[in-house]
Amino acid sequence: MSDRVDVVVLGTGGFGSACLAQLARRGVSVLGLDAFLPGHDRGSSHGDTRIIRQAYFERPDYVPLLRRAYELWRELEFESGRALMNLCGLMLAGRPVDEAVSGSRLAAKIHGVEIQNLSKKEATERWPGFQLPDGFEVVHEPTAGFLFVEDSVRSHVDCAVRAGAQVRIGKRVLGWTSNGRTVTIRTDKGTIEAASLVVTAGAWASQLLQKVPGLPTLQVLRKVLMWNRVRNQDYSIDQGGCGFLFNMPEGTFYGFPSLDGATVKIAEHTGGQVVADPLQVERRLLPSDVAPVSEFVRAVMPSLEPEPVRHATCMYTMSPDSHFIVDRHPEFANVVFGAGFSGHGFKFTPVIGEALADLALEGATKLPIDFLGLRRFA
Ligand SMILES: Cc1cc2nc3c(=O)[nH]c(=O)nc-3n(C[C@H](O)[C@H](O)[C@H](O)COP(=O)(O)OP(=O)(O)OC[C@H]3O[C@@H](n4cnc5c(N)ncnc54)[C@H](O)[C@@H]3O)c2cc1C
Known part of the structure; x- marks a missing residue:
């Protein structure tokens, strides 16, 4: 297995699995790392079901992202052959x-x-x-309803692997460094180099994003x-x-x-x-x-x-304002992250996964995520 890839996705839970699938479909060499198996119960993406809805009371700016998320959930159902979303109201x-x-x-x-x-x-x-x-x-x-949460994560990982992604489970990431061109990721079982790193570490985000200037306490x-x-x-x-x-x-x-x-x-x-x-x-x-x-x-x-x-x-x-934080590292353009999903993120995993893949590969995204950037905490 290669120790140098285009992109490493750190954490293959809700958001990481979705980002991994997006990246693999675009033909880049991508490696997902996680301490636990897809669909595990040690983080934030387990317990059978998650609500999905569009009349988003938390903030209307999320609605365009939700419209895209609905499309992507249906695509994932088609691709995986699994019923993942039930719009029971x-x-x-x-x-x-x-x-x-x-x-x-x-x-x-x-x-x-x-x-x-x-x-x-x-x-x-x-x-x-x-x-x-x-x-x-x-x-x-x-048209609201629910998603089957563990099946959704597994479906994203399965689709990613079918599209060529590598996934290594049982690897704990200890830290990373970047020189702007290469990211070196240190794990308990060796070191990996990548052109870009996506950090989607859920409850562990603070530990893995310590070097992000301006990131508030999560x-x-x-x-x-x-x-x-x-x-x-x-x-x-x-x-x-x-x-x-x-x-x-x-x-x-x-x-x-x-x-x-x-x-x-x-x-x-x-x-x-x-x-x-x-x-x-x-x-x-x-x-x-x-x-x-x-x-x-x-x-x-x-x-x-x-x-x-x-x-x-x-x-x-x-996060301090209960809104997601999705951005590029202010100093290292080749490190991007999604964090602070504040108990309402799962329904967005495919669309935020798409935005993170855009940020990792293109440095920007057309998806309307500006309101989720780090800048609001400055
Ligand atoms: C009880 C509950 C109810 C919820 N209800 C809803 C709802 O109804 N609707 C909704 O939209 N959202 C809901 N949410 C929120 C949603 O589930 C979360 O926002 C989302 O699942 C978070 O995904 P994540 O990828 O950030 O975290 P996770 O899925 O936990 O993924 C993070 C991954 O990173 C890995 N990782 C972390 N650190 C390391 C390391 N050092 N080395 C290797 N691997 C590492 C972990 O093992 C994990 O797999 C709910 C959350 C909870 C807890």
């Missing part, structure tokens, strides 16, 4: 002033995304498994996903069940329709404990993880058992 609930409702309406209006506005009465008639608090309204996005948060048993088929995807996201006064809670007819996956988007070392994150379920979710279930989802029967621990890597 999503209900966003809160008071009219809350971000999920007001922000979704704003993004939909600016970019012409199809949404439906429902009153509390209309929403509970349509989804009898939900009990909406007083003053709540619902925005329904019919805070890693422990997040717990739970699966609770259903009491009837109110949430079943086969009965019209959709994804849901609620801005409650206590925090934001979200979940998925029941895919197996037995459980619903549910989690709190807000909160989470700071993680010092991603490899040492507490993976056991704590009473403090369960309490807020159970309280939400008791208040809003009467057809669900309040206690979980399964859980998974995952990590968000937060």
Whole structure:
């Protein structure tokens, strides 16, 4: 195996696997490095499913990127022969002033995304498994849905390998140096040289991007996903069940329709404990993880058992403003990175993978990612 390639992609998780596929399709020699197997459960891309939606309440600028992401997800499904994206719809609930409702309406209006506005009465008639608090309204996005997360990562890696990429698993990257023309990547099993480096290291980004001037502190948060048993088929995807996201006064809670007819996956988007070392994150379920979710279930989802029967621990890597950081290294043009995906990045992996591949090969991209650059922290 060659120790000199055109591009090394450091981390073949959500974003790295997508970037690897993009680069391999363009015919360059590319090597993906990861400590763990594609689809592993030690980082941020596991736990069965991820929400995908377009009326983006976090910031309308993401919508054009999402449109491209939808196209790329369909292409990946075609290429891999796997069903990865299910557009079962999503209900966003809160008071009219809350971000999920007001922000979704704003993004939909600016970019012409199809949404439906429902009153509390209309929403509970349509989804009898939900009990909406007083003053709540619902925005329904019919073309939102979910992605199968581990299958998506594996599909990107498989497509990359079929297009000629090399992947080395079980290699821990210890550090890298660049002289502007060549990047030398030091691993626990030797050294590799590349013309360019793409760093997509998820919760480990801070450790591998220490030399990036102006990169703000990225805070890693422990997040717990739970699966609770259903009491009837109110949430079943086969009965019209959709994804849901609620801005409650206590925090934001979200979940998925029941895919197996037995459980619903549910989690709190807000909160989470700071993680010092991603490899040492507490993976056991704590009473403090369960309490807020159970309280939400008791208040809003009467057809669900309040206690979980399964859980998974995952990590968000937060930027200071909760927006992604995708850019070139300010000093070394041949080092590019994507970091700080702040708990909402997965749906974007193919389009950000495309942007990173553009940056690595051309030094620029036509995709509208300027708002995600480092410059905003200057
Ligand atoms: C609980 C939870 C729920 C979420 N829900 C949603 C959602 O509904 N919708 C959505 O769009 N997004 C969601 N997200 C966010 C999304 O999943 C993440 O933004 C995305 O998966 C992050 O991908 P990544 O490539 O940055 O990290 P990862 O997929 O973790 O990849 C990083 C990779 O780098 C490797 N690596 C790191 N350091 C080294 C090293 N030194 N040597 C070798 N390999 C290394 C790791 O092993 C890992 O494989 C959620 C995240 C979590 C945790």
